[in-house]
Amino acid sequence: MPPASADALLRSRIFDGLTDLERERWLGESEQVVLKRGQPLARQGEPARRFYLVECGFLKLTQVTADGDEVIVRFVGPGEPFGGVVALKQADYPVTALAVVHQTQVRAWPYERLAALLDAFPQVRLNIMREMTAHMTDALTRVRELTTERVGQRLAHTLLRLARQCGEPTKEGVLIAHPLTRQELAEMTGTTLYTVSRTLRRWETAGVLRSEGRRLIVRSTTRLTDLAGDEED
Amino acid sequence: MPPASADALLRSRIFDGLTDLERERWLGESEQVVLKRGQPLARQGEPARRFYLVECGFLKLTQVTADGDEVIVRFVGPGEPFGGVVALKQADYPVTALAVVHQTQVRAWPYERLAALLDAFPQVRLNIMREMTAHMTDALTRVRELTTERVGQRLAHTLLRLARQCGEPTKEGVLIAHPLTRQELAEMTGTTLYTVSRTLRRWETAGVLRSEGRRLIVRSTTRLTDLAGDEED
DNA sequence: GATCGTCTTTGCGCCAGCGCAAGCCCTGGC
DNA sequence: GCCAGGGCTTGCGCTGGCGCAAAGACGATC
Numbered sequence: 103m104p105p106a107s108a109d110a111l112l113r114s115r116i117f118d119g120l121t122d123l124e125r126e127r128w129l130g131e132s133e134q135v136v137l138k139r140g141q142p143l144a145r146q147g148e149p150a151r152r153f154y155l156v157e158c159g160f161l162k163l164t165q166v167t168a169d170g171d172e173v174i175v176r177f178v179g180p181g182e183p184f185g186g187v188v189a190l191k192q193a194d195y196p197v198t199a200l201a202v203v204h205q206t207q208v209r210a211w212p213y214e215r216l217a218a219l220l221d222a223f224p225q226v227r228l229n230i231m232r233e234m235t236a237h238m239t240d241a242l243t244r245v246r247e248l249t250t251e252r253v254g255q256r257l258a259h260t261l262l263r264l265a266r267q268c269g270e271p272t273k274e275g276v277l278i279a280h281p282l283t284r285q286e287l288a289e290m291t292g293t294t295l296y297t298v299s300r301t302l303r304r305w306e307t308a309g310v311l312r313s314e315g316r317r318l319i320v321r322s323t324t325r326l327t328d329l330a331g332d333e334e335d
Numbered sequence: 336m337p338p339a340s341a342d343a344l345l346r347s348r349i350f351d352g353l354t355d356l357e358r359e360r361w362l363g364e365s366e367q368v369v370l371k372r373g374q375p376l377a378r379q380g381e382p383a384r385r386f387y388l389v390e391c392g393f394l395k396l397t398q399v400t401a402d403g404d405e406v407i408v409r410f411v412g413p414g415e416p417f418g419g420v421v422a423l424k425q426a427d428y429p430v431t432a433l434a435v436v437h438q439t440q441v442r443a444w445p446y447e448r449l450a451a452l453l454d455a456f457p458q459v460r461l462n463i464m465r466e467m468t469a470h471m472t473d474a475l476t477r478v479r480e481l482t483t484e485r486v487g488q489r490l491a492h493t494l495l496r497l498a499r500q501c502g503e504p505t506k507e508g509v510l511i512a513h514p515l516t517r518q519e520l521a522e523m524t525g526t527t528l529y530t531v532s533r534t535l536r537r538w539e540t541a542g543v544l545r546s547e548g549r550r551l552i553v554r555s556t557t558r559l560t561d562l563a564g565d566e567e568d
Numbered sequence: 569g570a571t572c573g574t575c576t577t578t579g580c581g582c583c584a585g586c587g588c589a590a591g592c593c594c595t596g597g598c
Numbered sequence: 599g600c601c602a603g604g605g606c607t608t609g610c611g612c613t614g615g616c617g618c619a620a621a622g623a624c625g626a627t628c
Contacts, residue, residue: 165475171483175475190464196472231423231464234471239429241474242398242408248481249525250404253615283575292482294616299577315624316575486585516605527586532607548594549605 110180111157111209116233119225128219128226132209137201143208144185146198152210154184154199159206160268160280163197174289176237177202177280179268186230188213189220202280253293257301258330260291261311265320274312274319281316305329343413344390344442349466352458361452361459365442370434376441377418379431385443387417387432392439393501393513396430407522409470410435410513412501419463421446422453435513486526490534491563493524494544498553507545507552514549538562 108129117125132155137143143154146166156178163175163184175197178184187193211219220227247256261278269276284295284302291298305311310326312319320326341362350358365388370376376387379399389411396408396417408430411417420426444452453460480489494511502509517528517535524531535551538544543559545552553559 165479167479167483171479173475173479173482175478187468190468191461193468196468196475228424234468235420235423235426235429238467238471238474241471241478242406242429245474245477245481245525246398246400246404246406248478249406249522250400284577285575289482292478295576296578296617297615299575300615303577313576517607518605528606529587529608530585533585536607546606 108157111155114155114181114183116155116181116183116226116229118229120223124223128211128223129209131215131219132211135208135210137206137208139201139204139206141201143199143201144195146195148195150185150188150193150195151213152185153188153213153216154211155209156180156182156184157207157209159201159203159208161199161206161208162202162286163199165197172289174286176240177264177268179279183230183233184208186234188216189227189230248292253291253297254301255330255332256291257287257293257298258326260287261318261320262323262326262330264318265323269320272319275321276319276323278318278320282318283316341390344388347388347414347416349388349414349416349459349462351462353456357456361444361456362442364448364452365444368441368443370439370441372434372437372439374434376432376434377428377430379428381428383418383421383426383428384446385418386421386446386449387444388442389413389415389417390440390442392434392436392441394432394439394441395435395519396432398430405522407519409473410497410501412512416463416466417441419467421449422460422463481525486524486530487534488563488565489524490520490526490531491559493520494551494553495556495559495563497551498556502553505552508554509552509556511551511553515551516549 111129112122112125117128120128134157135143135154137159143161144150144152146164158180161178161184163178165173165175178199184199185195187196247259251259264278264282265276268279270279271277284298287298287302288295302311302313305326306313308325310320310322310329312321344362345355345358350361353361367390368376368387370392376394377383377385379397391413394411394417396411398406398408411432417432418428420429480492484492497511497515498509501512503512504510517531520531520535521528535544535546538559539546541558543553543555543562545554
């Protein structure tokens with residue numbers, strides 16, 4: 103077991119309130135899954151049979167409409183759960199989960215095994231619920247941003263959220279830990295890839311951030327926060 | 336106890352899987368609250384101490400930002416719960432709940448009494464969770480609509496949702512059971528009251544719906560569904 | 569290291585929807 | 599029955615952001 107990645111699992115907030123030994127017990131009952139870039143872990147509408155925890159890499163959760171429009175719900179990184187809906191009842195996955203980096207590793211618990219573990223550790227069920235309500239609040243925040251803010255502010259908020267969720271501090275600033283296309287940022291912000299490109303460029307020349315290929319580095323979180331709040335951009 | 340309104344409580348989906356006697360037992364342990372139009376039941380950020388079920392009337396749930404922007408989360412009608420977050424853990428209400436019709440009646444269960452009841456009837460906890468995940472899906476649907484649809488389509492979808500959730504069949508069509516201002520529809524749809532006014536007017540002259548004061552009647556659900564799907568309006 | 573496909577940038581024209589302003593219509597209070 | 603205030607409608611001008619098109623940059627693959 104590679105120690106670095108198992109570490110993220112052991113520290114997962116899903117296991118809050120459990121001893122190290124109890125956490126090991128959970129991991130002992132999990133199955134390991136490795137995904138290639140672009141490979142689906144679960145598809146929207148499928149019956150939810152497994153609960154997952156990301157070990158390393160990233161998943162992209164999307165919702166697709168009947169007529170093909172896609173929306174990015176969020177990204178799931180190391181230590182974060184996917185498929186919490188399984189803990190409730192036999193239901194369907196509400197979103198599709200795709201690996202966005204090569205060699206994404208996840209742990210899986212089949213429904214029956216999870217049910218037994220949750221009965222033994224009821225605290226974990228509460229933790230899963232807590233996570234789900236946090237995502238609920240998140241979704242409402244996005245609705246609010248979409249209805250009250252301009253594109254620039256929304257993009258700034260999106261970047262700040264990404265930096266908070268999966269940012270790695272570097273000398274130059276906060277690096278967003280997974281590759282992101284303009285198209286993906288557009289889907290997360292509710293705009294087009296053209297507008298994202300233009301806006302990022304403006305911010306890059308202003309020195310707020312740096313875009314190098316598909317890597318983004320936020321150089322000044324405070325200035326980005328200003329952009330997220332201000333009426334102007 | 337007025338039979339008509341208690342009926343909505345007894346039939347509430349929150350009590351799915353319980354016998355009539357068990358439902359009566361729950362109601363027996365509730366407190367009754369009566370609200371005037373505009374009176375708050377709970378405020379965003381307050382510690383969540385009580386779980387509620389609407390008996391008659393309607394609540395409007397809103398989220399307000401630091402700088403005063405308001406978003407309507409949803410309306411809560413007879414038989415529907417509010418404050419499900421209490422069932423999880425001692426947490427804060429994520430939204431503000433206001434009565435939108437005069438003499439709105441709700442039943443309240445204080446935290447301790449609810450906890451005891453949920454331990455006795457674990458099925459109800461699952462039902463509350465089910466309700467919460469449904470709202471989660473709802474929020475994601477709104478995000479998708481806001482990012483991929485034009486104003487006309489979003490407004491049509493909003494009206495269809497309202498009709499489904501709290502519509503009363505009449506000779507002429509489906510009546511939306513609570514008063515709605517143009518401003519409120521605008522907040523739910525992510526547009527301005529002007530655009531709502533213009534769009535509704537166009538649809539009214541086309542015979543799709545009728546707007547009489549603050550009452551809305553959807554005369555043709557199928558034509559409204561077309562408008563929700565089509566690229567044109 | 570050449571090729572191909574994917575992603576990005578940017579010029580340009582266009583229009584959906586915004587928001588002010590002004591006047592109208594209800595509705596509820598006295 | 600009258601008045602006041604909140605909500606509704608609609609004309610009008612303006613602009614933020616869309617989206618096509620074309621050219622460039624990058625990065626995987628053999």
